[in-house]
Amino acid sequence: MIIARVPLRLEFLGGSTDIASFYKRYPGHILNTTIDKYIYVIVKSAPGRGVTLVHEKTERVSDRDKLTHARTRAVLTHFGLRNGVEIISLSDVFGGSGLGSSSAFVVGLVQALAVYTGRRMSKRAIAELAAHIEINVLGEPIGKQDHYAAAFGGLTVTTYQKNGFVDVQPIRLPPKIMEALQNHLLLFYSGEKRSASKILRSQSKQNKENFSYLVQMSDIVEPATKALKRGNLKRFAEYLFEEWTIKKNLSSGVTTRKLEDMYATAVRAGAWGGRVSGAGGGGFIFFFAPPSRHAAIRKALKNYEEFPLRFTEEGSEVLYSS
Amino acid sequence: MEEFIRKFGERAAELLKRLPAGEIAKALSILQATYERDGRIYVFGNGGSWAIAGHWVTDFNKTVFSAHLDEHHRRFRISRVPDTAEELTAWANDIGYDMIFAGPLANVLEDTDVVIAISSSGNSSNIIKAVEVAKKKNVPVIGLSGFDGGKLNQLADVKILVPTLKGDYELVESTHDTIMHLMTVYFREYFAHLAETNQS
Amino acid sequence: MIVVRAPLRISFVGGGTDLPDFYRRSPGRVISTAIDKFVYVVINRTPLIDKVSARYSIAETVNHPSELKHTRIKAALLDLGIHKNIEIASFGTLPAKTGLGSSSSFSVALMRGLHGFLGRKIDKRQTAEAASRLEIELVGEPIGKQDQYAASFGGFNVLQFNPDESVDVDPVLLHYKTQLGLEDHLLLFFTGITRNASEVLAEQKTNIGKKVDTLKEMAESVHEFKEKLLNGNFRGMAEMLHARWLKKKTLASNVSNSTIDELYEAGISSGAWGGKVLGAGGDGCIMFIAPPEKKNDIRHALKKIVSEKKIADFQEIPVKFVQAGAEILYNGDYVHNFG
Numbered sequence: 074m075i076i077a078r079v080p081l082r083l084e085f086l087g088g089s090t091d092i093a094s095f096y097k098r099y100p101g102h103i104l105n106t107t108i109d110k111y112i113y114v115i116v117k118s119a120p121g122r123g124v125t126l127v128h129e130k131t132e133r134v135s136d137r138d139k140l141t142h143a144r145t146r147a148v149l150t151h152f153g154l155r156n157g158v159e160i161i162s163l164s165d166v167f168g169g170s171g172l173g174s175s176s177a178f179v180v181g182l183v184q185a186l187a188v189y190t191g192r193r194m195s196k197r198a199i200a201e202l203a204a205h206i207e208i209n210v211l212g213e214p215i216g217k218q219d220h221y222a223a224a225f226g227g228l229t230v231t232t233y234q235k236n237g238f239v240d241v242q243p244i245r246l247p248p249k250i251m252e253a254l255q256n257h258l259l260l261f262y263s264g265e266k267r268s269a270s271k272i273l274r275s276q277s278k279q280n281k282e283n284f285s286y287l288v289q290m291s292d293i294v295e296p297a298t299k300a301l302k303r304g305n306l307k308r309f310a311e312y313l314f315e316e317w318t319i320k321k322n323l324s325s326g327v328t329t330r331k332l333e334d335m336y337a338t339a340v341r342a343g344a345w346g347g348r349v350s351g352a353g354g355g356g357f358i359f360f361f362a363p364p365s366r367h368a369a370i371r372k373a374l375k376n377y378e379e380f381p382l383r384f385t386e387e388g389s390e391v392l393y394s395s
Numbered sequence: 396m397e398e399f400i401r402k403f404g405e406r407a408a409e410l411l412k413r414l415p416a417g418e419i420a421k422a423l424s425i426l427q428a429t430y431e432r433d434g435r436i437y438v439f440g441n442g443g444s445w446a447i448a449g450h451w452v453t454d455f456n457k458t459v460f461s462a463h464l465d466e467h468h469r470r471f472r473i474s475r476v477p478d479t480a481e482e483l484t485a486w487a488n489d490i491g492y493d494m495i496f497a498g499p500l501a502n503v504l505e506d507t508d509v510v511i512a513i514s515s516s517g518n519s520s521n522i523i524k525a526v527e528v529a530k531k532k533n534v535p536v537i538g539l540s541g542f543d544g545g546k547l548n549q550l551a552d553v554k555i556l557v558p559t560l561k562g563d564y565e566l567v568e569s570t571h572d573t574i575m576h577l578m579t580v581y582f583r584e585y586f587a588h589l590a591e592t593n594q595s
Numbered sequence: 596m597i598v599v600r601a602p603l604r605i606s607f608v609g610g611g612t613d614l615p616d617f618y619r620r621s622p623g624r625v626i627s628t629a630i631d632k633f634v635y636v637v638i639n640r641t642p643l644i645d646k647v648s649a650r651y652s653i654a655e656t657v658n659h660p661s662e663l664k665h666t667r668i669k670a671a672l673l674d675l676g677i678h679k680n681i682e683i684a685s686f687g688t689l690p691a692k693t694g695l696g697s698s699s700s701f702s703v704a705l706m707r708g709l710h711g712f713l714g715r716k717i718d719k720r721q722t723a724e725a726a727s728r729l730e731i732e733l734v735g736e737p738i739g740k741q742d743q744y745a746a747s748f749g750g751f752n753v754l755q756f757n758p759d760e761s762v763d764v765d766p767v768l769l770h771y772k773t774q775l776g777l778e779d780h781l782l783l784f785f786t787g788i789t790r791n792a793s794e795v796l797a798e799q800k801t802n803i804g805k806k807v808d809t810l811k812e813m814a815e816s817v818h819e820f821k822e823k824l825l826n827g828n829f830r831g832m833a834e835m836l837h838a839r840w841l842k843k844k845t846l847a848s849n850v851s852n853s854t855i856d857e858l859y860e861a862g863i864s865s866g867a868w869g870g871k872v873l874g875a876g877g878d879g880c881i882m883f884i885a886p887p888e889k890k891n892d893i894r895h896a897l898k899k900i901v902s903e904k905k906i907a908d909f910q911e912i913p914v915k916f917v918q919a920g921a922e923i924l925y926n927g928d929y930v931h932n933f934g
Contacts, residue, residue, distance in 0.1 A: 393925045
């Protein structure tokens with residue numbers, strides 16, 4: 074039995090610039106961090122039996138090709154496993170929360186099956202394979218940031234080069250700034266589930282018009298990261314606001330009336346800036362604000378559930394193997 | 396002189412004749428269970444018992460699988476705590492002598508582990524402190540004691556008591572050493588048998 | 596996240612004497628062993644999800660445990676006051692209803708895990724008691740306590756069920772040669788014929804008054820079986836089982852049905868010294884103790900019957916005995932991981 078644990082991630086800046094149609098023309102940049110919320114993937118051999126997948130629903134089939142869960146089917150196919158295996162996935166969050174959970178699942182499954190089949194894979198190889206399966210095999214209109222975040226872990230700037238290479242730059246903040254960054258963060262659940270694929274698909278259709286927006290979003294990452302390293306959290310939050318304003322132009326699905334209301338309410342109550350994590354359309358929304366204003370923001374957004382979280386260093390790992 | 400030698404030998408032989416077989420069998424079963432769940436085994440004791448712990452760890456780690464190194468994927472995972480004299484003196488000097496085992500043990504002990512505590516009197520406070528760390532976690536404690544067993548024999552889940560008069564450290568320690576050797580031999584033969592019959 | 600596993604068991608002698616209708620009159624006694632087939636329970640704290648999820652043969656997500664279909668998870672969560680932010684998954688090495696005690700192994704793993712989730716360390720006995728209470732008192736299943744103790748303690752044990760509800764656990768500590776020798780002489784088959792153990796037990800319960808003498812004799816014979824086991828007298832053990840099998844047929848009308856009879860007879864006539872049907876009867880697994888050189892003959896004889904009767908799920912289950920009982924394999928639950 075093998076247990077893999079994969080961290081989810083909070084996206085700060087540059088989401089959508091990790092998609093091939095963009096980075097083939099202009100380098101994409103994304104700033105994100107992994108958080109202490111996880112997906113777990115457990116893989117167990119079940120000799121003489123078919124495939125069991127215990128996920129949001131339970132599937133028991135005689136052959137992997139009969140699985141309705143496309144991601145699991147595709148990963149099993151890659152590893153040449155047809156039957157005799159049981160896969161259980163547990164998750165700290167709902168799917169569609171904007172924390173990259175569906176790609177985290179694929180990363181966890183790839184890592185667990187690599188151990189299961191006795192292969193050694195680097196973090197990069199795991200991220201690339203998971204991305205390849207989702208994007209090329211399954212045709213998901215997504216980028217690679219979630220796979221890289223899940224596999225590498227930590228606060229990073231990833232650069233998506235023309236040739237497809239992804240450069241991973243860990244951002245090492247002094248402990249005081251790291252602590253301040255966490256102290257200034259407030260995260261709320263909007264209550265709206267959304268499908269990243271749907272939003273991203275509608276974006277890619279209009280990609281010609283969107284190109285210049287994406288260029289601006291990609292370009293913001295560098296100065297924003299500098300502000301962050303200096304500990305200028307107010308300036309950093311303003312970059313988030315700026316980027317979010319640009320991002321909303323990408324498609325009508327990125328924001329909703331509810332998200333707009335939440336954003337405006339938080340700013341009125343003292344937030345410097347914030348953003349919806351992930352592709353938008355719902356899920357988690359977070360703000361940076363001086364701790365002295367947190368009580369006022371919480372009160373203003375009291376209809377929404379707040380979730381505390383911590384940033385983490387560790388990427389996907391095998392917790393147990395026997 | 397020869398009379399002294401013969402008498403000592405007789406006393407030692409008497410203790411060996413009356414080894415607590417039931418409790419030793421329990422200890423072997425617990426070690427087997429720990430191996431099955433891939434847990435760790437931690438051993439400790441003071442002075443001569445510290446030497447017994449080290450001797451056992453050395454023998455066990457080197458001997459049990461050595462005849463068939465390639466056949467066994469999983470091994471026993473055994474260590475003496477603390478690992479080094481540096482760590483021992485650091486705990487003794489900075490925290491307190493009664494924490495030399497409990498401190499290092501609390502750093503590493505997990506639910507799947509087992510602890511072997513060796514104390515002739517069964518009353519050394521640093522041993523009892525460490526046993527309490529294990530008890531709090533519900534980790535099984537195999538206690539090797541002498542004299543009347545002391546607190547260790549009361550607290551331990553497996554009570555391997557070598558009953559002697561108070562102060563007979565040498566006889567107790569020799570017997571403890573024999574018991575530890577017995578465990579090594581049992582598992583060496585067991586795992587050799589598994590390897591030779593292709594069951595490992 | 597917490598991962599717990601509990602072993603399944605093979606019960607040799609004394610099944611049925613662990614029911615209160617019997618042991619309240621006269622101490623019940625069972626000899627059994629844990630085997631290397633497990634039920635796993637995984638428990639995850641989900642602070643961001645205000646719900647209760649249970650994932651087993653189906654997946655359930657509900658707002659409150661009282662809405663769960665899974666009776667044991669439901670009863671356990673309600674009893675422990677866990678009402679939200681939890682996800683529980685369960686899976687096993689073997690399918691359910693094999694007569695190897697898997698449903699109690701599940702309860703044992705669940706209770707060990709849920710207490711861990713609440714930051715409590717409970718020992719083997721407390722775990723067995725908690726699982727027995729869950730199944731018998733909270734869910735009201737008409738079953739005994741042998742499986743909960745076997746799964747929680749692991750290894751070979753003689754379990755004694757006393758009229759005052761206490762249970763004595765007497766481990767049978769075997770030299771590895773005896774243990775491996777018994778493995779060599781043992782054959783276990785999943786018959787693929789399943790039925791609900793509660794049904795058979797409910798029936799046995801109604802008959803219990805008339806059967807007290809038989810059960811008393813069974814509880815007594817556990818001592819003799821243990822002696823034979825300690826001496827590595829596998830043939831003697833098997834012959835006791837064979838005699839027992841003949842008697843057990845009188846215990847409840849459908850403890851043995853005709854296909855099982857046929858399989859059993861085929862095993863014996865192919866050279867097995869003895870054997871038994873595992874579980875409450877009429878279902879699940881069939882076990883033989885036989886000279887190792889006869890094992891292939893027995894396999895062939897049974898397979899022949901099975902293919903004639905077209906029993907699709909029939910399979911041999913290779914068995915090793917384990918010392919390990921119910922155990923937390925991994926505990927990464929950060930909230931209660933300190934102190």
